Amino acid sequence: MRYTYTIGLLSALALMPANAALARTAHLQVGVGSQYDTSHVYVDPDKVDSFVSSFLGTFGGTSTKQVVVTVTPTSSSTTSQLLQTPVGSVSLFGFKTPIPYPFGAERTGYLVTDMDKAVATAQAAGASVVVEPFPDPIGRDAVIQWPGGVNMQLYWHTAKPDYAAFDKIPENRVYVSPDAAGNFVKAFLAFSQGKVVSEDKKAAGVEIGRPNDTFRRIRIDSVFGKITVLVTDGHLPFPYGHETTGYEVPDLAATLGKAKVNGAKVLVDAYSSDDREAAMVEFPGGYVAEIHANSVR
Structure with a gap:
């Protein structure tokens, strides 16, 4: 049935x-x-x-x-x-x-x-x-x-799971082309009943490995969590675009120290942009992640 x-x-x-x-x-x-x-x-x-x-x-x-x-x-x-x-x-x-x-x-x-x-x-x-x-x-x-x-x-x-809420909600990092960005955002918002919490049409290019350029960045919140939409021309240096998730931590330097001690590689050293410090890390097996912390002003 x-x-x-x-x-x-x-x-x-x-x-x-x-x-x-x-x-x-x-x-x-x-x-x-x-x-x-x-x-x-x-x-x-x-x-x-x-x-x-x-x-x-x-x-x-x-x-x-x-x-x-x-x-x-x-x-x-x-x-x-x-x-x-x-x-x-x-x-x-x-x-x-x-x-x-x-x-x-x-x-x-x-x-x-x-x-x-x-x-x-x-x-x-x-x-x-x-x-x-x-x-x-x-x-x-x-x-x-x-x-x-x-x-x-x-x-x-089948059996309803019961998980504790996160201390920090991770972000799904989505790279899309300019011609698809509007349709992606419209479709996902309709599905998730979420909302756009910020949009920057001239976000700092350092966030995608291109410090001399700018790009469009859209951030979405919904019941499913956070999404950061990175709208680019696809001219991305490694490892940008390989990461699927950004993890927010309370202390970026301390977390990067733990990552190194535990066998991960820091692919992009910490940088500051848009009130956050961020870095790119590769874990054993090739999984690439963005890790960030809110900057203290």
């Missing part, structure tokens, strides 16, 4: 004019809370333990027990565990088999209250469903794509 209902709802929405479909789902809040949103990290199986040690050593927190499961709708095998820290969570995968397409390209997992409603709401807002809902060992999942080519995973658990 669930499958039949899903197809019926999605088919009906597909036949409705865009504005009518959006109005049909606009009242639905499908998000749960930022503490249930995770960064998806894929590393080689032999790097999993060193990543866990380095990441938790840098930010604190704990890991669930590592299990070997199938988390895709087609045959595959991966180690899987959830790292929970005061400043963000990571869903960590160490695939023992080739990774089925398009997995590995999604940046985050967002917990939703109802998978069918979440998918319908995302579609009505302008997202494409690149992986239709499928069962996993503890619930259901789907992968959607926003204008600009931004992939995100939606998930729903």
Whole structure:
């Protein structure tokens, strides 16, 4: 019955004019809370333990027990565990088999209250469903794509999870082209019922590794947490664009010190811009993260 209902709802929405479909789902809040949103990290199986040690050593927190499961709708095998820290969570995968397409390209997992409603709401807002809902060992999942080519995973658990709120809410860092930025923001706001909290059309280029230039930066808050939209021409020096998450910490220098001691590399030394200090770090296994702290004036 669930499958039949899903197809019926999605088919009906597909036949409705865009504005009518959006109005049909606009009242639905499908998000749960930022503490249930995770960064998806894929590393080689032999790097999993060193990543866990380095990441938790840098930010604190704990890991669930590592299990070997199938988390895709087609045959595959991966180690899987959830790292929970005061400043963000990571869903960590160490695939023992080739990774089925398009997995590995999604940046985050967002917990939703109802998978069918979440998918319908995302579609009505302008997202494409690149992986239709499928069962996993503890619930259901789907992968959607926003204008600009931004992939995100939606998930729903059979047993309702109960996680503590973050001390600092991490930011999802999204790089999009100028021609896609408006559509991305419009679509995500409609889905999340969030709001734009700031927009700077001449943000300092040092934030994208180009200190002599400027770019457009948009910041969004919603029940899913924070998103920073970086609108660029794609002329980005390494490692900009490889990071998917920015982690806010109370003391950047102290955190970078912990990162180094725990086997991470500082790729971009600390710099100041827009009332924050920030740096770029690479953890064992190749995961790149932005780390920042609010500047004290």
